[in-house]
Amino acid sequence: MNVLIIGAGYVGTTTGLIFAELGHSVTVIDVDQKKINDLQKGILFFYEPGLDTLLTKHIASGNITFEMDHQKAIKDNPLIFICVGTPQNQDGSANLDFLREASEFIGSNLYEYKIIVIKSTVPAGTSKQVKGWIEYTKKDPVSFDVLSNPEFLREGSALHDALYPDRIILGSENDQATALLQELYKGIKAPFIVTSPSAAELIKYTANSFLATKISFINEIAILCDKLHINVQDVAKGVGLDIRIGPLFLDAGIGYGGSCFPKDVLALIDTAKKNNVDLSILEKVHAVNENQPGYLLKKIKTRLISLSAKKIAVLGLSFKAQTDDIRQSPSLKIIKDLISEGAMVEIHDPVAKLPGDLMDKVFQKASAEEAMINADAILICTDWPHYKKIDWPDLKNKMKSPIVFDGRNMLDAAEMKSIGYIYEGIGCE
Numbered sequence: 001m002n003v004l005i006i007g008a009g010y011v012g013t014t015t016g017l018i019f020a021e022l023g024h025s026v027t028v029i030d031v032d033q034k035k036i037n038d039l040q041k042g043i044l045f046f047y048e049p050g051l052d053t054l055l056t057k058h059i060a061s062g063n064i065t066f067e068m069d070h071q072k073a074i075k076d077n078p079l080i081f082i083c084v085g086t087p088q089n090q091d092g093s094a095n096l097d098f099l100r101e102a103s104e105f106i107g108s109n110l111y112e113y114k115i116i117v118i119k120s121t122v123p124a125g126t127s128k129q130v131k132g133w134i135e136y137t138k139k140d141p142v143s144f145d146v147l148s149n150p151e152f153l154r155e156g157s158a159l160h161d162a163l164y165p166d167r168i169i170l171g172s173e174n175d176q177a178t179a180l181l182q183e184l185y186k187g188i189k190a191p192f193i194v195t196s197p198s199a200a201e202l203i204k205y206t207a208n209s210f211l212a213t214k215i216s217f218i219n220e221i222a223i224l225c226d227k228l229h230i231n232v233q234d235v236a237k238g239v240g241l242d243i244r245i246g247p248l249f250l251d252a253g254i255g256y257g258g259s260c261f262p263k264d265v266l267a268l269i270d271t272a273k274k275n276n277v278d279l280s281i282l283e284k285v286h287a288v289n290e291n292q293p294g295y296l297l298k299k300i301k302t303r304l305i306s307l308s309a310k311k312i313a314v315l316g317l318s319f320k321a322q323t324d325d326i327r328q329s330p331s332l333k334i335i336k337d338l339i340s341e342g343a344m345v346e347i348h349d350p351v352a353k354l355p356g357d358l359m360d361k362v363f364q365k366a367s368a369e370e371a372m373i374n375a376d377a378i379l380i381c382t383d384w385p386h387y388k389k390i391d392w393p394d395l396k397n398k399m400k401s402p403i404v405f406d407g408r409n410m411l412d413a414a415e416m417k418s419i420g421y422i423y424e425g426i427g428c429e
């Protein structure tokens with residue numbers, strides 16, 4: 001099948017490569033010329049395990065091409081996936097400007113029937129808006145369908161998640177279009193759920209918000225655990241074995257970040273408000289998450305009294321392991337707070353880079369061990385597996401004081417203490 005992907009970002013590039021892997025002929029376009037130039041050369045602009053190999057493979061197979069000729073791309077492809085960003089407006093609502101631009105461009109170049117599929121995360125009812133934008137801009141009286149097919153991949157495991165999804169959700173009101181999409185996804189073994197476009201859109205936000213709720217809930221329980229001297233990991237394990245609850249997304253820490261949970265929780269709150277529905281549970285989820293990095297900082301200040309001129313080594317910059325994405329990373333919030341308290345901060349991350357506004361305030365070291373030398377305390381912000389393998393007994397003697405604040409509860413508390421560290425996790429002494 002000939003498929004066009006609009007938006008060569010995390011989702012668009014991954015989706016395009018998955019369709020290429022399934023044997024389809026994929027064209028990817030973007031307004032960003034540099035991204036397209038790089039992708040044509042096989043260069044990914046983000047770190048995602050395994051994706052570079054697939055990119056090289058399918059540039060060679062000819063199953064995927066990256067183009068700047070947008071008009072031709074629309075003309076040549078009967079099936080169009082919109083994968084543009086839907087960032088957060090100041091008031092928390094979803095910003096649909098990129099989606100509108102892409103829709104209007106499709107409309108103004110629509111001369112024969114096309115199926116347009118929205119993969120971007122958009123509020124319930126948006127597919128109707130997209131229909132309207134296309135209808136308004138099209139010049140010929142041609143028909144088209146707009147479907148919703150939200151994406152559930154996670155950064156860091158994008159390839160696996162897209163190849164082996166828990167489900168494929170399709171919002172469609174046209175049986176022929178549904179059948180075509182089923183054919184497109186043939187080869188992916190997953191329950192294929194067909195529903196209305198609005199329901200599909202709401203499923204995406206509900207899933208993300210539910211997962212965010214699990215995280216904020218366990219984070220509040222972790223604070224209670226600290227008071228009661230109970231290990232939150234023991235609690236999460238005992239609770240998670242109940243199959244109605246499940247063990248995943250019960251890792252307490254410094255809160256959720258990334259380009260999805262923070263904005264999607266706020267966008268769902270906004271949808272509820274616009275419909276006069278009280279979704280205060282999500283407002284609390286958001287508030288707990290906003291405070292969670294501060295909870296770790298409070299622990300540090302209690303222990304070190306003053307941070308002025310103290311050297312703090314921060315391990316991890318990205319919002320989670322296996323990605324270089326620093327969007328809404330709790331690590332950044334913590335680093336900024338440490339700086340404003342007068343601390344000298346040295347950081348390490350295996351792939352993520354400091355943002356421009358921190359470059360002259362923080363030193364990025366090539367290894368975790370280098371950042372830790374002479375440190376007054378270590379702060380783990382991202383659960384990179386490498387941090388487990390650090391030679392902790394050796395490093396202890398190279399630090400000014402052997403104190404570890406583990407914002408991801410990734411190290412073994414008892415082991416760290418037996419080595420001689422003062423160790424504090426989140427709900428995990």
Ligand SMILES: NC(=O)c1ccc[n+]([C@@H]2O[C@H](COP(=O)([O-])OP(=O)(O)OC[C@H]3O[C@@H](n4cnc5c(N)ncnc54)[C@H](O)[C@@H]3O)[C@@H](O)[C@H]2O)c1
Nearest residue numbers: 007008009010011030031084085086098101102120121151
């Ligand atoms: N990143 C994730 O893990 C993830 C997972 C599931 C869903 N989503 C959702 O998917 C959508 C895309 O997210 P992303 O992380 O890939 O975003 P991104 O910012 O990485 O990529 C979006 C791309 O769209 C391009 N673009 C914008 N307007 C365009 C236009 N008119 N024509 C062509 N290209 C255009 C941008 O230049 C950019 O390259 C969002 O709605 C997001 O919420 C993201």
Ligand SMILES: O=c1ccn([C@@H]2O[C@H](COP(=O)(O)OP(=O)(O)O[C@H]3O[C@H](CO)[C@@H](O)[C@H](O)[C@H]3O)[C@@H](O)[C@H]2O)c(=O)[nH]1
Nearest residue numbers: 151152153154155249250251253255256257258260319320
């Ligand atoms: O038990 C947990 C699990 C996760 N996190 C944090 O939550 C954030 C999000 O993690 P994760 O969900 O693994 O990463 P994302 O790539 O943001 O993926 C989420 O957002 C995507 C974009 O919408 C969806 O497609 C995915 O299904 C959804 O998991 C990260 O900061 C994690 O550190 C925790 O603090 N505790």
